[in-house]
Amino acid sequence: MTHEFRTSAGGRIDRSSPVEFTFDGKSYQGFAGDTLASALLANGVHLVGRSYKYHRPRGIVTAGSEEPNALVGIAREKGQNTPNLRAPQVEIYQGLNAESQNRFPSLSFDIGAVNDLLSPLFVAGFYYKTFMWPRSFWQRVYEPFIRSAAGLGKAPTDPDKDRYANYYAHCDVLVIGSGPAGLAAANAAAQSGARVILCDEQAELGGSLLHDATSMIDGKSAADWASETIKALSENDRVTLLPRTTGFGYYAQNFVALAERVTDHLANPDQSLPRERLWQVRAKEVVIATGAIERPLVFPENDRPGVMMAEAGRIYLNRYGAMAGKRVVIATACDTAYRTAVDLKAAGVDVAVIADLRPEPVGVHVDAARSAGIRVEGACVVTGTKGRLRVKSARLGRIRPDGSVTVMGEEACDSLLMSGGWTPNVSLYSQSRGKVVWDEEAGAYLPGPSVQHERSAGSCHGVYGLHAVLEDGYRAGESAARAVSSAAKRPETPSVSGGEAGAGGTLGALPHDRDPSRVRAFIDFQNDVTAKDVKLAVREGFHSIEHIKRYTTTGMATDQGRLSNMNALSVASKSLEKPIPQVGLTTFRQPYTPVTFGTFATTARGEAFDPVRRTPMHDWAVEKGAEFEDVSLWKRAWYFPRPGESMHEAVARECATVRESVGIFDASTLGKIEVVGPDAAEFLNRVYTNPFLKLGVGRLRYGIMLSEAGFIMDDGVVGRIAEDRFHVTTTTGGAPRVLAHLEDYLQTEWPDLNVWLTSTTEQWAVIAVQGPRARDVIAPLVEGIDLSTESMPHMSVREGRICGVPTRLFRMSFTGEAGYEINVPASRGREVWDAVWKNVEAAGGAPYGTETMHVLRAEKGYIIVGQETDGTVVPNDVGMDWAVGKKKADFIGIRSLTRPDIVAAGRKQLVGVLTKDPKVILEEGAQITAEASPALKTPALGHVTSSYYSSALGRSMALAMIADGRDRIGDTIYVPTAEGVVVVEIVSPVFYDAEGGKLVA
Amino acid sequence: MLLISCPYCGVERPEIEFRHAGEAHIARPAEPSKLTDEEWAEYLYMRTNPKGLMAERWRHTHGCGRFFNAIRDTVSDKFVTVYKMGEAKPDLDQLLVEAAQ
């Protein structure tokens, strides 16, 4: 029974190219040019899905991206499954494999349909009412239930194997939509010399012209006129035509995002092509020509498969040669459905009746239907449908002058086509932040004043009728071009026959004679929202349309309510007894239709997601088998395990090596800023808590930087290279933040200071050599610097050469041992490292990583900004009042250090803690309490900030921030853990060489 | 994505080149130590947060690196004008009148 519902000729399909595809595992045949929806209809398949909440059988309703029911998953290879595609937008190709969604085990027998029988439980707000309590049920019961039962498509689990591209474009005029208005606008703008981009979400440009079988433009069929116009545009090299491209986001300053589907319609796409392309367009002017969307009629059982929009029936017939049915009932309140009736009749379909709500339908469209011999009933309403998986008959009623309905009888049919009139598609205008205005005469919201450089053309702003729409399109294209260039001109509007505007339309639920408690008339098909749900929401006190939307979920489907909003609004307005404009309209937001994550991510995934920063010595560490850790964007060597060593063993060995002989450490990731100028010392004196004016040339100083609120923001060692030149170091992750902070003060508060700041982080490689043998190791390599302690004491800097390479040699320590940090140009870092390493190795030394560095500094009680501090810590809290210049009149943050809460007792202070059991290593972040088993809600005294095993101490140790900690030294306190309470003693935070004798040796 | 004009470079550039840097025209007190706690708290934390035109600082971080001031409408996101550091704050009422014309 293949192609049983195919017309004998016509349409834009290629009947000589059959295409085999499967739907739910069953094979079907279509033709090249078919969509999945048109091919299924041609095969007599209407049932394509189950509804979201009640699992009711559902059929294809529309022929566009607003389709609420026909959502399918398309599977290609592993990693190429796409859920929730709308069947009218899916082009078939040889071997297409489509699956329906939201049904188990099959479409015709779905266990979830029991929900339909239980429907009284699923009224408006049922999530809120049903799944309220107990709270613990959410994770274990409700969420898994909702996830399995309320399945739209399943998210793919394999990595997406496709490639996505990103494209920035600029143009004079962007036209969105290529129906008659869009084509005319693009034509006018192009003829004016403008650079034009014309995009359309459909596979073929032309919009409604492609299914208009009766109108003539300039003596040609509408479709031929469209083809010729498109051909002319395609030959203009200032015009870019983008079919299969959705303008999905209208942002500020005419920034419009387009999603182009490049390969989804191809059976064997060229591997060099991306699957989708994100176009980020900056348009000087925009023409929105997105058309209007036909409204469903809200009558009982209007969701049965076979019930479809009237214009969709016409599109499938004329564009794809697919008939919605063989005997069709047309239900309408609007003239345009008569065109569908006439076209169907001409194709040999039996049109049983046109049931028109209006008492006395008149006009050219009505006349055409009558003269084609079609039965027209006025004051006639559909009051129900029958049929299990497809409509079998429509129940008709007569509307009496008092509004009541009497039974007229049943009309057998295999399809029911409906039209409630047209809703201008104002989504993109709304996204551009324009405010829609209610137009009483049009019975619709229309675009109000432009907020950005845009204008609407055609039926998306309420202009109907082919001639008027074309004229409006030329006007819009010309006005857009004129805004860009004075050379704008307007082509003559062609002569048009046919395509007259249709009158009529209705909003809201239709009258019927049925028991209201027993029937359901759907407003939002995808979310299963009925007219009753909206009324119930109003009764329950939801009076704003934004609240009604969220409570009932109406208009929250993938079409954002383009089908349902006006009917929902009308029902709400009647229930509230307020006119529609007082009830309002919900806001349309980006994206217009769903966009794949791949399109948003484009190339920013995998290794390209974030840059990776590596030091000049990185490869050496890799060769040595180092484990790495990420510190901001940097890869840092964490520790260097020898074969068979655990991390714990490796770190213990590295620590012992540094303490006993010498270790070599890559410190290149430290942030570095060169501060130069006559006022450099004055500037640093203002940004650090420490005094800097008197720091001698050749000396180093540890400095703390505060925010103006008094909290520690960064620390580092600063060297004075010359009177007017300082070498500033920052924490590894802090360099950009610190530089921005310094630039801010320099540029905006103290522009009178003559100082220049330069980021030099990547200009210097830094080799730390630490331990009792550090000097012995580097001495043979150093030229021009006297390394003796008398000549180069702790905390000094000298310039000279090492291995023939110019160096700034720092004598400093972050380990508690004597040592050096060798700064050399990054390009020479590796060769100097290799030479130093040779000597370190010969001396029995070892490389060490960041973990050992952390342990060694913690043994000395040195803080790490961001570990001991958290943005609420002042210098005194971490025992560093000594670093605050007492005689300084000003520095950033000075005033905050005397704020009442900063000088008050009870602040957390840095201390050491030792567990009673020396083998227990506390967890960093663990809370500390005064009692072993505190009552619930007892505030913690503080928390553990750093915790390690110390090989120097032969036991565990930790640093902690504890309220009034320095006064509590010697106290016993507690750390409650999952395994039980740990008893600890508060001690000084300096565990190793408290006198500092080793540093100055 | 917004386009922002840098008054130093004299060109319009995409938003990603810039960083917002808080409200403008809040000068650091010359002698912070002379301020009362209340005055210091006012300087540190109190901001106007208007609905409508606001003077704010921006930095052309990935361009010339300069800080500058801008008048931006916090409702529409629109940049009404930009000006160099040290230049006087424009009359916002006047700008509103001009914008309406």
Ligand SMILES: [Zn+2]
């Ligand atoms: Zn700039």
